[in-house]
Amino acid sequence: MSTITAFSIEGMKGRRSIYALTNESVISDERIEEIISEVIMHTPSPFNCQSARMLVLLKEQHEKLWDLALEIATATVPPEQLETLYKPRIALFRAGYGTVLFYEDPASLKRHGELRPMLIDKLPEWSNHSSGMHQFALWTLLEAEGLGCNLQHYNPMIDARVSETWNISLEWSLKAQLVFGKPAGPPREKTFEPLAKRVFIHGK
Numbered sequence: 001m002s003t004i005t006a007f008s009i010e011g012m013k014g015r016r017s018i019y020a021l022t023n024e025s026v027i028s029d030e031r032i033e034e035i036i037s038e039v040i041m042h043t044p045s046p047f048n049c050q051s052a053r054m055l056v057l058l059k060e061q062h063e064k065l066w067d068l069a070l071e072i073a074t075a076t077v078p079p080e081q082l083e084t085l086y087k088p089r090i091a092l093f094r095a096g097y098g099t100v101l102f103y104e105d106p107a108s109l110k111r112h113g114e115l116r117p118m119l120i121d122k123l124p125e126w127s128n129h130s131s132g133m134h135q136f137a138l139w140t141l142l143e144a145e146g147l148g149c150n151l152q153h154y155n156p157m158i159d160a161r162v163s164e165t166w167n168i169s170l171e172w173s174l175k176a177q178l179v180f181g182k183p184a185g186p187p188r189e190k191t192f193e194p195l196a197k198r199v200f201i202h203g204k
């Protein structure tokens with residue numbers, strides 16, 4: 001499926017969590033950059049404030065991120081959790097080709113909060129919503145190109161070291177990490193809750 005048709009029901013069904021990845025890509029780095037640029041341009045944000053920021057790490061830079069995550073986990077996580085959970089998972093992510101780190105820049109929203117004091121409490125939540133939309137859009141589009149992806153949350157554990165290593169403002173808020181690479185296995189089996197418990201239509 002091309003990205004042109006990705007935002008369809010089929011494209012949404014094609015977006016799955018793929019954990020078995022190799023350090024190859026099925027598309028060029030230029031194509032990855034193009035898709036990321038389109039996503040950040042065209043995904044909505046509150047008041048069109050465009051608060052999303054993305055740090056994209058490929059190849060050895062991607063490996064450096066997960067080496068750093070392992071180093072931090074080794075220093076901070078209880079030994080048993082480190083061995084059974086963190087080490088094997090971080091090794092899976094490191095085996096991939098790249099990671100996109102999704103940030104929100106609160107400074108972009110500040111001006112809108114000042115103009116609309118009655119909404120000021122809502123803005124952090126809406127910023128999170130917008131970040132989730134970016135994550136979903138990019139996840140769907142990269143998988144439509146044949147890449148495999150999974151979504152991780154090693155924030156806030158990695159925030160300070162990532163900011164220091166890649167010169168990212170400490171004011172930005174790290175929301176999620178999308179790991180990607182060439183799929184080396186299928187997604188896990190998925191079950192679905194009955195729709196009758198989840199959708200309520202009146203007036204049909």
Ligand SMILES: Cc1cc2nc3c(=O)[nH]c(=O)nc-3n(C[C@H](O)[C@H](O)[C@H](O)COP(=O)(O)O)c2cc1C
Nearest residue numbers: 015016017018132150151152153154176187188190
């Ligand atoms: C907001 C959100 C947070 C998630 N956090 C993680 C995570 O930290 N680690 C992980 O492996 N998967 C994470 N996932 C992936 C979900 O577990 C996964 O999407 C879900 O089980 C459905 O499987 P699918 O992605 O294959 O459709 C997250 C998904 C969402 C939407």
